Amino acid sequence: MSKPGHSDQPLVSIIIPCYNSEAYVAEAIESALAQTYPHCEVVVINDGSQDVSGEVIERYQDRVRYIQTENLGACHARNLGLRAAIGERVQWLDADDVLRPNCVENKLSMRNGNTPDGNHIIPICDVAAMPGGTLPAIWNRPRYDLFSGLGYGTPPTPAPLHYKADLLAIGGFREDLPCAQELDLHLRLLAKRKCEFISTGDVGVDIRTHDNNLSQRAGVKMHYTVLRILEHIQADHMLSEKHKSAIAHQRIRMSQQLWRKGHKLEALEIYRQAVTTLPKGIQPGYFANVEGWVLKAVGLEKFEALRGFISALL
Incomplete structure:
Protein backbone atom coordinates (compact mmCIF):
# COMPACT_ATOMS: atom_id res chain seq x y z
CA MET A 1 0.00 0.00 0.00
CA SER A 2 2.38 2.74 1.16
CA LYS A 3 5.98 2.75 0.08
CA PRO A 4 8.46 3.82 2.76
CA GLY A 5 10.87 6.51 1.66
CA HIS A 6 14.62 6.37 2.13
CA SER A 7 16.48 9.00 4.12
CA ASP A 8 17.30 10.94 0.96
CA GLN A 9 14.03 10.10 -0.79
CA PRO A 10 11.00 11.50 1.03
CA LEU A 11 7.70 9.70 1.03
CA VAL A 12 5.07 11.59 -0.96
CA SER A 13 1.39 11.35 -0.05
CA ILE A 14 -0.91 11.77 -3.06
CA ILE A 15 -4.29 12.76 -1.63
CA ILE A 16 -7.44 12.31 -3.72
CA PRO A 17 -10.82 13.56 -2.45
CA CYS A 18 -13.74 11.99 -4.31
CA TYR A 19 -17.40 12.90 -4.52
CA ASN A 20 -19.64 11.31 -7.17
CA SER A 21 -16.75 10.77 -9.60
CA GLU A 22 -17.44 7.18 -10.61
CA ALA A 23 -16.57 7.95 -14.24
CA TYR A 24 -13.14 9.40 -13.45
CA VAL A 25 -11.77 8.28 -10.09
CA ALA A 26 -10.17 5.08 -11.42
CA GLU A 27 -8.15 7.09 -13.94
CA ALA A 28 -7.04 9.48 -11.20
CA ILE A 29 -5.95 6.61 -8.93
CA GLU A 30 -4.15 4.84 -11.77
CA SER A 31 -2.23 8.03 -12.57
CA ALA A 32 -1.16 8.35 -8.95
CA LEU A 33 -0.05 4.72 -8.77
CA ALA A 34 1.88 5.08 -12.04
CA GLN A 35 4.25 7.80 -10.81
CA THR A 36 7.85 7.29 -11.85
CA TYR A 37 8.93 8.38 -8.39
CA PRO A 38 8.70 5.13 -6.42
CA HIS A 39 8.16 6.37 -2.87
CA CYS A 40 4.52 7.42 -2.90
CA GLU A 41 1.43 6.50 -0.96
CA VAL A 42 -2.03 7.15 -2.36
CA VAL A 43 -4.77 8.26 0.04
CA VAL A 44 -8.34 8.34 -1.34
CA ILE A 45 -11.17 9.96 0.64
CA ASN A 46 -14.72 9.11 -0.37
CA ASP A 47 -16.68 12.25 0.58
CA GLY A 48 -20.06 10.55 0.99
CA SER A 49 -20.52 9.78 -2.71
CA GLN A 50 -24.04 8.84 -3.78
CA ASP A 51 -22.92 7.00 -6.92
CA VAL A 52 -20.71 3.90 -7.17
CA SER A 53 -17.45 5.77 -6.59
CA GLY A 54 -16.93 3.75 -3.42
CA GLU A 55 -17.13 0.48 -5.31
CA VAL A 56 -14.58 1.74 -7.82
CA ILE A 57 -12.18 2.81 -5.07
CA GLU A 58 -12.56 -0.51 -3.26
CA ARG A 59 -10.99 -2.25 -6.25
CA TYR A 60 -7.72 -0.54 -5.25
CA GLN A 61 -7.86 -1.19 -1.50
CA ASP A 62 -4.70 -3.29 -1.59
CA ARG A 63 -2.82 -0.43 -3.27
CA VAL A 64 -4.26 2.71 -1.68
CA ARG A 65 -5.38 3.92 1.73
CA TYR A 66 -9.14 4.31 1.64
CA ILE A 67 -11.01 6.68 3.98
CA GLN A 68 -14.79 7.10 4.01
CA THR A 69 -16.59 10.11 5.43
CA GLU A 70 -19.97 11.80 5.23
CA ASN A 71 -20.39 14.45 2.56
CA LEU A 72 -18.82 17.57 4.09
CA GLY A 73 -17.07 18.95 1.04
CA ALA A 74 -13.77 18.57 -0.80
CA CYS A 75 -11.78 20.70 1.64
CA HIS A 76 -12.95 18.65 4.61
CA ALA A 77 -11.95 15.51 2.70
CA ARG A 78 -8.55 17.00 1.84
CA ASN A 79 -7.94 17.91 5.48
CA LEU A 80 -8.85 14.37 6.54
CA GLY A 81 -6.35 13.04 4.03
CA LEU A 82 -3.72 15.50 5.22
CA ARG A 83 -4.06 14.37 8.81
CA ALA A 84 -3.92 10.71 7.77
CA ALA A 85 -0.96 11.13 5.40
CA ILE A 86 2.38 9.78 6.53
CA GLY A 87 4.42 11.39 3.77
CA GLU A 88 6.77 14.33 4.26
CA ARG A 89 5.47 15.86 1.03
CA VAL A 90 1.88 16.21 -0.22
CA GLN A 91 0.47 16.17 -3.75
CA TRP A 92 -3.21 17.07 -4.14
CA LEU A 93 -5.19 15.44 -6.94
CA ASP A 94 -8.90 15.86 -7.64
CA ALA A 95 -10.77 12.69 -8.57
CA ASP A 96 -11.54 13.92 -12.08
CA ASP A 97 -7.97 14.99 -12.91
CA VAL A 98 -4.86 13.04 -13.91
CA LEU A 99 -1.21 13.22 -12.92
CA ARG A 100 1.34 12.76 -15.67
CA PRO A 101 3.76 9.93 -14.83
CA ASN A 102 6.74 12.14 -13.94
CA CYS A 103 4.76 14.83 -12.09
CA VAL A 104 6.14 14.07 -8.64
CA GLU A 105 9.64 13.15 -9.82
CA ASN A 106 10.10 16.38 -11.76
CA LYS A 107 9.10 18.51 -8.80
CA LEU A 108 11.34 16.61 -6.41
CA SER A 109 14.26 17.05 -8.81
CA MET A 110 14.18 20.81 -8.25
CA ARG A 111 16.83 22.09 -5.91
CA ASN A 112 15.92 22.48 -2.28
CA GLY A 113 16.87 25.50 -0.25
CA ASN A 114 15.89 29.13 -0.33
CA THR A 115 15.45 31.92 -2.84
CA PRO A 116 17.71 35.00 -2.65
CA ASP A 117 14.97 36.59 -0.51
CA GLY A 118 15.29 33.81 2.06
CA ASN A 119 12.03 32.07 1.18
CA HIS A 120 11.97 28.29 0.93
CA ILE A 121 10.95 26.84 -2.42
CA ILE A 122 7.75 24.91 -3.06
CA PRO A 123 8.03 23.34 -6.54
CA ILE A 124 5.03 23.52 -8.84
CA CYS A 125 4.26 22.13 -12.28
CA ASP A 126 2.20 23.58 -15.09
CA VAL A 127 -1.32 22.26 -15.62
CA ALA A 128 -3.12 21.61 -18.90
CA ALA A 129 -6.80 21.44 -19.79
CA MET A 130 -8.08 18.05 -20.83
CA PRO A 131 -8.16 17.01 -23.63
CA GLY A 132 -5.42 19.10 -25.18
CA GLY A 133 -6.95 22.43 -24.26
CA THR A 134 -5.37 25.61 -23.00
CA LEU A 135 -5.68 27.45 -19.73
CA PRO A 136 -5.20 31.14 -18.91
CA ALA A 137 -1.54 32.05 -18.62
CA ILE A 138 -2.19 33.18 -15.07
CA TRP A 139 -2.59 29.50 -14.13
CA ASN A 140 0.93 28.69 -15.26
CA ARG A 141 3.18 31.47 -14.08
CA PRO A 142 6.85 30.55 -13.54
CA ARG A 143 6.90 31.97 -10.01
CA TYR A 144 4.47 33.08 -7.32
CA ASP A 145 5.50 35.01 -4.23
CA LEU A 146 3.20 36.88 -1.86
CA PHE A 147 3.13 40.00 -4.05
CA SER A 148 2.22 38.21 -7.27
CA GLY A 149 -0.18 35.92 -5.39
CA LEU A 150 -2.09 38.87 -3.96
CA GLY A 151 -2.22 40.62 -7.31
CA TYR A 152 -2.54 37.84 -9.86
CA GLY A 153 -3.70 34.77 -7.98
CA THR A 154 -1.93 31.56 -6.99
CA PRO A 155 -1.31 28.13 -8.54
CA PRO A 156 -4.22 25.71 -9.06
CA THR A 157 -4.68 23.10 -6.36
CA PRO A 158 -2.72 20.18 -7.91
CA ALA A 159 0.27 22.23 -9.11
CA PRO A 160 2.43 22.34 -5.93
CA LEU A 161 4.31 19.58 -4.19
CA HIS A 162 3.76 20.79 -0.64
CA TYR A 163 5.63 20.20 2.57
CA LYS A 164 3.17 18.55 4.94
CA ALA A 165 4.61 20.60 7.83
CA ASP A 166 3.69 23.82 6.01
CA LEU A 167 0.10 22.72 5.47
CA LEU A 168 -0.35 21.60 9.08
CA ALA A 169 1.18 24.84 10.38
CA ILE A 170 -1.54 26.92 8.70
CA GLY A 171 -4.37 24.53 9.53
CA GLY A 172 -4.91 23.11 6.05
CA PHE A 173 -7.84 24.23 3.92
CA ARG A 174 -10.56 26.47 5.26
CA GLU A 175 -13.79 24.52 5.07
CA ASP A 176 -16.18 27.49 5.28
CA LEU A 177 -15.44 29.01 1.87
CA PRO A 178 -17.78 28.22 -1.05
CA CYS A 179 -15.00 28.48 -3.66
CA ALA A 180 -11.43 29.80 -4.21
CA GLN A 181 -10.21 27.63 -1.33
CA GLU A 182 -6.84 27.06 -2.99
CA LEU A 183 -6.28 30.84 -3.27
CA ASP A 184 -6.94 31.20 0.44
CA LEU A 185 -4.65 28.26 1.31
CA HIS A 186 -1.80 29.49 -0.85
CA LEU A 187 -2.01 33.13 0.27
CA ARG A 188 -1.95 32.08 3.93
CA LEU A 189 1.00 29.83 3.14
CA LEU A 190 2.92 32.62 1.38
CA ALA A 191 2.15 35.07 4.18
CA LYS A 192 2.97 32.81 7.14
CA ARG A 193 5.65 30.39 5.98
CA LYS A 194 8.11 32.57 4.01
CA CYS A 195 7.96 30.48 0.87
CA GLU A 196 7.64 30.86 -2.90
CA PHE A 197 6.17 28.66 -5.60
CA ILE A 198 8.61 28.04 -8.46
CA SER A 199 7.69 26.08 -11.57
CA THR A 200 9.56 23.21 -13.16
CA GLY A 201 8.26 24.50 -16.50
CA ASP A 202 6.77 21.11 -17.33
CA VAL A 203 3.12 20.10 -17.46
CA GLY A 204 2.46 17.65 -14.64
CA VAL A 205 -1.33 17.55 -14.33
CA ASP A 206 -4.21 17.36 -16.80
CA ILE A 207 -7.44 18.79 -15.44
CA ARG A 208 -10.99 18.49 -16.66
CA THR A 209 -12.82 21.75 -17.22
CA HIS A 210 -16.30 20.30 -17.67
CA ASP A 211 -19.34 22.22 -16.50
CA ASN A 212 -19.45 20.38 -13.19
CA ASN A 213 -16.29 22.07 -11.98
CA LEU A 214 -17.08 24.41 -9.10
CA SER A 215 -14.85 27.13 -10.52
CA GLN A 216 -16.89 27.07 -13.73
CA ARG A 217 -20.18 27.50 -11.85
CA ALA A 218 -19.13 29.89 -9.11
CA GLY A 219 -19.62 33.06 -11.19
CA VAL A 220 -20.17 36.21 -9.14
CA LYS A 221 -19.78 34.19 -5.94
CA MET A 222 -16.14 33.61 -6.91
CA HIS A 223 -15.42 37.36 -7.14
CA TYR A 224 -16.99 38.11 -3.78
CA THR A 225 -15.15 35.20 -2.18
CA VAL A 226 -11.81 36.44 -3.53
CA LEU A 227 -12.53 39.88 -2.07
CA ARG A 228 -13.36 38.26 1.26
CA ILE A 229 -10.11 36.29 1.22
CA LEU A 230 -8.08 39.41 0.46
CA GLU A 231 -9.74 41.26 3.33
CA HIS A 232 -8.86 38.45 5.74
CA ILE A 233 -5.24 38.35 4.57
CA GLN A 234 -4.89 42.11 4.99
CA ALA A 235 -6.49 42.03 8.44
CA ASP A 236 -4.50 39.06 9.72
CA HIS A 237 -1.00 39.92 8.53
CA MET A 238 1.45 42.80 8.70
CA LEU A 239 1.70 43.61 5.01
Whole structure:
Protein backbone atom coordinates (compact mmCIF):
# COMPACT_ATOMS: atom_id res chain seq x y z
CA MET A 1 0.00 0.00 0.00
CA SER A 2 2.38 2.74 1.16
CA LYS A 3 5.98 2.75 0.08
CA PRO A 4 8.46 3.82 2.76
CA GLY A 5 10.87 6.51 1.66
CA HIS A 6 14.62 6.37 2.13
CA SER A 7 16.48 9.00 4.12
CA ASP A 8 17.30 10.94 0.96
CA GLN A 9 14.03 10.10 -0.79
CA PRO A 10 11.00 11.50 1.03
CA LEU A 11 7.70 9.70 1.03
CA VAL A 12 5.07 11.59 -0.96
CA SER A 13 1.39 11.35 -0.05
CA ILE A 14 -0.91 11.77 -3.06
CA ILE A 15 -4.29 12.76 -1.63
CA ILE A 16 -7.44 12.31 -3.72
CA PRO A 17 -10.82 13.56 -2.45
CA CYS A 18 -13.74 11.99 -4.31
CA TYR A 19 -17.40 12.90 -4.52
CA ASN A 20 -19.64 11.31 -7.17
CA SER A 21 -16.75 10.77 -9.60
CA GLU A 22 -17.44 7.18 -10.61
CA ALA A 23 -16.57 7.95 -14.24
CA TYR A 24 -13.14 9.40 -13.45
CA VAL A 25 -11.77 8.28 -10.09
CA ALA A 26 -10.17 5.08 -11.42
CA GLU A 27 -8.15 7.09 -13.94
CA ALA A 28 -7.04 9.48 -11.20
CA ILE A 29 -5.95 6.61 -8.93
CA GLU A 30 -4.15 4.84 -11.77
CA SER A 31 -2.23 8.03 -12.57
CA ALA A 32 -1.16 8.35 -8.95
CA LEU A 33 -0.05 4.72 -8.77
CA ALA A 34 1.88 5.08 -12.04
CA GLN A 35 4.25 7.80 -10.81
CA THR A 36 7.85 7.29 -11.85
CA TYR A 37 8.93 8.38 -8.39
CA PRO A 38 8.70 5.13 -6.42
CA HIS A 39 8.16 6.37 -2.87
CA CYS A 40 4.52 7.42 -2.90
CA GLU A 41 1.43 6.50 -0.96
CA VAL A 42 -2.03 7.15 -2.36
CA VAL A 43 -4.77 8.26 0.04
CA VAL A 44 -8.34 8.34 -1.34
CA ILE A 45 -11.17 9.96 0.64
CA ASN A 46 -14.72 9.11 -0.37
CA ASP A 47 -16.68 12.25 0.58
CA GLY A 48 -20.06 10.55 0.99
CA SER A 49 -20.52 9.78 -2.71
CA GLN A 50 -24.04 8.84 -3.78
CA ASP A 51 -22.92 7.00 -6.92
CA VAL A 52 -20.71 3.90 -7.17
CA SER A 53 -17.45 5.77 -6.59
CA GLY A 54 -16.93 3.75 -3.42
CA GLU A 55 -17.13 0.48 -5.31
CA VAL A 56 -14.58 1.74 -7.82
CA ILE A 57 -12.18 2.81 -5.07
CA GLU A 58 -12.56 -0.51 -3.26
CA ARG A 59 -10.99 -2.25 -6.25
CA TYR A 60 -7.72 -0.54 -5.25
CA GLN A 61 -7.86 -1.19 -1.50
CA ASP A 62 -4.70 -3.29 -1.59
CA ARG A 63 -2.82 -0.43 -3.27
CA VAL A 64 -4.26 2.71 -1.68
CA ARG A 65 -5.38 3.92 1.73
CA TYR A 66 -9.14 4.31 1.64
CA ILE A 67 -11.01 6.68 3.98
CA GLN A 68 -14.79 7.10 4.01
CA THR A 69 -16.59 10.11 5.43
CA GLU A 70 -19.97 11.80 5.23
CA ASN A 71 -20.39 14.45 2.56
CA LEU A 72 -18.82 17.57 4.09
CA GLY A 73 -17.07 18.95 1.04
CA ALA A 74 -13.77 18.57 -0.80
CA CYS A 75 -11.78 20.70 1.64
CA HIS A 76 -12.95 18.65 4.61
CA ALA A 77 -11.95 15.51 2.70
CA ARG A 78 -8.55 17.00 1.84
CA ASN A 79 -7.94 17.91 5.48
CA LEU A 80 -8.85 14.37 6.54
CA GLY A 81 -6.35 13.04 4.03
CA LEU A 82 -3.72 15.50 5.22
CA ARG A 83 -4.06 14.37 8.81
CA ALA A 84 -3.92 10.71 7.77
CA ALA A 85 -0.96 11.13 5.40
CA ILE A 86 2.38 9.78 6.53
CA GLY A 87 4.42 11.39 3.77
CA GLU A 88 6.77 14.33 4.26
CA ARG A 89 5.47 15.86 1.03
CA VAL A 90 1.88 16.21 -0.22
CA GLN A 91 0.47 16.17 -3.75
CA TRP A 92 -3.21 17.07 -4.14
CA LEU A 93 -5.19 15.44 -6.94
CA ASP A 94 -8.90 15.86 -7.64
CA ALA A 95 -10.77 12.69 -8.57
CA ASP A 96 -11.54 13.92 -12.08
CA ASP A 97 -7.97 14.99 -12.91
CA VAL A 98 -4.86 13.04 -13.91
CA LEU A 99 -1.21 13.22 -12.92
CA ARG A 100 1.34 12.76 -15.67
CA PRO A 101 3.76 9.93 -14.83
CA ASN A 102 6.74 12.14 -13.94
CA CYS A 103 4.76 14.83 -12.09
CA VAL A 104 6.14 14.07 -8.64
CA GLU A 105 9.64 13.15 -9.82
CA ASN A 106 10.10 16.38 -11.76
CA LYS A 107 9.10 18.51 -8.80
CA LEU A 108 11.34 16.61 -6.41
CA SER A 109 14.26 17.05 -8.81
CA MET A 110 14.18 20.81 -8.25
CA ARG A 111 16.83 22.09 -5.91
CA ASN A 112 15.92 22.48 -2.28
CA GLY A 113 16.87 25.50 -0.25
CA ASN A 114 15.89 29.13 -0.33
CA THR A 115 15.45 31.92 -2.84
CA PRO A 116 17.71 35.00 -2.65
CA ASP A 117 14.97 36.59 -0.51
CA GLY A 118 15.29 33.81 2.06
CA ASN A 119 12.03 32.07 1.18
CA HIS A 120 11.97 28.29 0.93
CA ILE A 121 10.95 26.84 -2.42
CA ILE A 122 7.75 24.91 -3.06
CA PRO A 123 8.03 23.34 -6.54
CA ILE A 124 5.03 23.52 -8.84
CA CYS A 125 4.26 22.13 -12.28
CA ASP A 126 2.20 23.58 -15.09
CA VAL A 127 -1.32 22.26 -15.62
CA ALA A 128 -3.12 21.61 -18.90
CA ALA A 129 -6.80 21.44 -19.79
CA MET A 130 -8.08 18.05 -20.83
CA PRO A 131 -8.16 17.01 -23.63
CA GLY A 132 -5.42 19.10 -25.18
CA GLY A 133 -6.95 22.43 -24.26
CA THR A 134 -5.37 25.61 -23.00
CA LEU A 135 -5.68 27.45 -19.73
CA PRO A 136 -5.20 31.14 -18.91
CA ALA A 137 -1.54 32.05 -18.62
CA ILE A 138 -2.19 33.18 -15.07
CA TRP A 139 -2.59 29.50 -14.13
CA ASN A 140 0.93 28.69 -15.26
CA ARG A 141 3.18 31.47 -14.08
CA PRO A 142 6.85 30.55 -13.54
CA ARG A 143 6.90 31.97 -10.01
CA TYR A 144 4.47 33.08 -7.32
CA ASP A 145 5.50 35.01 -4.23
CA LEU A 146 3.20 36.88 -1.86
CA PHE A 147 3.13 40.00 -4.05
CA SER A 148 2.22 38.21 -7.27
CA GLY A 149 -0.18 35.92 -5.39
CA LEU A 150 -2.09 38.87 -3.96
CA GLY A 151 -2.22 40.62 -7.31
CA TYR A 152 -2.54 37.84 -9.86
CA GLY A 153 -3.70 34.77 -7.98
CA THR A 154 -1.93 31.56 -6.99
CA PRO A 155 -1.31 28.13 -8.54
CA PRO A 156 -4.22 25.71 -9.06
CA THR A 157 -4.68 23.10 -6.36
CA PRO A 158 -2.72 20.18 -7.91
CA ALA A 159 0.27 22.23 -9.11
CA PRO A 160 2.43 22.34 -5.93
CA LEU A 161 4.31 19.58 -4.19
CA HIS A 162 3.76 20.79 -0.64
CA TYR A 163 5.63 20.20 2.57
CA LYS A 164 3.17 18.55 4.94
CA ALA A 165 4.61 20.60 7.83
CA ASP A 166 3.69 23.82 6.01
CA LEU A 167 0.10 22.72 5.47
CA LEU A 168 -0.35 21.60 9.08
CA ALA A 169 1.18 24.84 10.38
CA ILE A 170 -1.54 26.92 8.70
CA GLY A 171 -4.37 24.53 9.53
CA GLY A 172 -4.91 23.11 6.05
CA PHE A 173 -7.84 24.23 3.92
CA ARG A 174 -10.56 26.47 5.26
CA GLU A 175 -13.79 24.52 5.07
CA ASP A 176 -16.18 27.49 5.28
CA LEU A 177 -15.44 29.01 1.87
CA PRO A 178 -17.78 28.22 -1.05
CA CYS A 179 -15.00 28.48 -3.66
CA ALA A 180 -11.43 29.80 -4.21
CA GLN A 181 -10.21 27.63 -1.33
CA GLU A 182 -6.84 27.06 -2.99
CA LEU A 183 -6.28 30.84 -3.27
CA ASP A 184 -6.94 31.20 0.44
CA LEU A 185 -4.65 28.26 1.31
CA HIS A 186 -1.80 29.49 -0.85
CA LEU A 187 -2.01 33.13 0.27
CA ARG A 188 -1.95 32.08 3.93
CA LEU A 189 1.00 29.83 3.14
CA LEU A 190 2.92 32.62 1.38
CA ALA A 191 2.15 35.07 4.18
CA LYS A 192 2.97 32.81 7.14
CA ARG A 193 5.65 30.39 5.98
CA LYS A 194 8.11 32.57 4.01
CA CYS A 195 7.96 30.48 0.87
CA GLU A 196 7.64 30.86 -2.90
CA PHE A 197 6.17 28.66 -5.60
CA ILE A 198 8.61 28.04 -8.46
CA SER A 199 7.69 26.08 -11.57
CA THR A 200 9.56 23.21 -13.16
CA GLY A 201 8.26 24.50 -16.50
CA ASP A 202 6.77 21.11 -17.33
CA VAL A 203 3.12 20.10 -17.46
CA GLY A 204 2.46 17.65 -14.64
CA VAL A 205 -1.33 17.55 -14.33
CA ASP A 206 -4.21 17.36 -16.80
CA ILE A 207 -7.44 18.79 -15.44
CA ARG A 208 -10.99 18.49 -16.66
CA THR A 209 -12.82 21.75 -17.22
CA HIS A 210 -16.30 20.30 -17.67
CA ASP A 211 -19.34 22.22 -16.50
CA ASN A 212 -19.45 20.38 -13.19
CA ASN A 213 -16.29 22.07 -11.98
CA LEU A 214 -17.08 24.41 -9.10
CA SER A 215 -14.85 27.13 -10.52
CA GLN A 216 -16.89 27.07 -13.73
CA ARG A 217 -20.18 27.50 -11.85
CA ALA A 218 -19.13 29.89 -9.11
CA GLY A 219 -19.62 33.06 -11.19
CA VAL A 220 -20.17 36.21 -9.14
CA LYS A 221 -19.78 34.19 -5.94
CA MET A 222 -16.14 33.61 -6.91
CA HIS A 223 -15.42 37.36 -7.14
CA TYR A 224 -16.99 38.11 -3.78
CA THR A 225 -15.15 35.20 -2.18
CA VAL A 226 -11.81 36.44 -3.53
CA LEU A 227 -12.53 39.88 -2.07
CA ARG A 228 -13.36 38.26 1.26
CA ILE A 229 -10.11 36.29 1.22
CA LEU A 230 -8.08 39.41 0.46
CA GLU A 231 -9.74 41.26 3.33
CA HIS A 232 -8.86 38.45 5.74
CA ILE A 233 -5.24 38.35 4.57
CA GLN A 234 -4.89 42.11 4.99
CA ALA A 235 -6.49 42.03 8.44
CA ASP A 236 -4.50 39.06 9.72
CA HIS A 237 -1.00 39.92 8.53
CA MET A 238 1.45 42.80 8.70
CA LEU A 239 1.70 43.61 5.01
CA SER A 240 4.04 46.03 3.31
CA GLU A 241 2.81 48.92 1.17
CA LYS A 242 3.83 46.88 -1.85
CA HIS A 243 1.56 44.03 -0.80
CA LYS A 244 -1.31 46.39 0.02
CA SER A 245 -0.91 47.86 -3.46
CA ALA A 246 -1.19 44.38 -4.98
CA ILE A 247 -4.43 43.79 -3.06
CA ALA A 248 -5.78 47.12 -4.33
CA HIS A 249 -5.02 46.15 -7.92
CA GLN A 250 -6.76 42.82 -7.45
CA ARG A 251 -9.79 44.62 -6.02
CA ILE A 252 -9.84 46.91 -9.04
CA ARG A 253 -9.91 43.92 -11.37
CA MET A 254 -12.69 42.34 -9.30
CA SER A 255 -14.67 45.61 -9.57
CA GLN A 256 -14.38 45.43 -13.36
CA GLN A 257 -15.58 41.82 -13.42
CA LEU A 258 -18.52 42.59 -11.13
CA TRP A 259 -19.47 45.62 -13.25
CA ARG A 260 -19.56 43.44 -16.35
CA LYS A 261 -21.82 40.97 -14.55
CA GLY A 262 -24.33 43.69 -13.69
CA HIS A 263 -23.32 44.41 -10.08
CA LYS A 264 -22.56 48.05 -10.84
CA LEU A 265 -23.22 49.76 -7.50
CA GLU A 266 -21.10 47.22 -5.63
CA ALA A 267 -18.39 47.45 -8.30
CA LEU A 268 -18.19 51.25 -8.02
CA GLU A 269 -17.83 51.08 -4.24
CA ILE A 270 -15.11 48.41 -4.45
CA TYR A 271 -13.28 50.41 -7.11
CA ARG A 272 -13.38 53.68 -5.14
CA GLN A 273 -12.15 52.02 -1.98
CA ALA A 274 -9.30 50.35 -3.86
CA VAL A 275 -8.15 53.54 -5.55
CA THR A 276 -7.94 55.37 -2.22
CA THR A 277 -5.29 52.87 -1.09
CA LEU A 278 -3.12 53.68 -4.13
CA PRO A 279 -1.55 57.07 -3.42
CA LYS A 280 0.30 56.94 -6.73
CA GLY A 281 -2.76 55.82 -8.66
CA ILE A 282 -2.98 52.74 -10.81
CA GLN A 283 0.43 51.55 -11.93
CA PRO A 284 0.26 50.93 -15.71
CA GLY A 285 3.05 48.37 -15.60
CA TYR A 286 0.87 46.20 -13.42
CA PHE A 287 -1.61 45.81 -16.26
CA ALA A 288 1.20 45.60 -18.86
CA ASN A 289 -0.85 47.77 -21.25
CA VAL A 290 -2.62 51.14 -21.46
CA GLU A 291 -5.66 49.93 -19.56
CA GLY A 292 -4.33 51.27 -16.27
CA TRP A 293 -3.75 54.73 -17.68
CA VAL A 294 -7.21 55.00 -19.19
CA LEU A 295 -8.94 53.58 -16.12
CA LYS A 296 -7.08 56.00 -13.88
CA ALA A 297 -7.94 58.94 -16.14
CA VAL A 298 -11.69 58.38 -16.58
CA GLY A 299 -12.79 56.13 -13.72
CA LEU A 300 -14.57 52.79 -13.75
CA GLU A 301 -17.99 53.90 -15.02
CA LYS A 302 -16.69 55.83 -18.05
CA PHE A 303 -14.01 53.24 -18.76
CA GLU A 304 -16.55 50.43 -18.94
CA ALA A 305 -18.88 52.54 -21.09
CA LEU A 306 -15.99 53.22 -23.46
CA ARG A 307 -15.06 49.55 -23.50
CA GLY A 308 -18.66 48.59 -24.33
CA PHE A 309 -18.81 51.15 -27.13
CA ILE A 310 -15.57 49.91 -28.68
CA SER A 311 -16.68 46.26 -28.35
CA ALA A 312 -19.94 47.09 -30.17
CA LEU A 313 -17.99 48.53 -33.08
CA LEU A 314 -15.78 45.48 -33.50
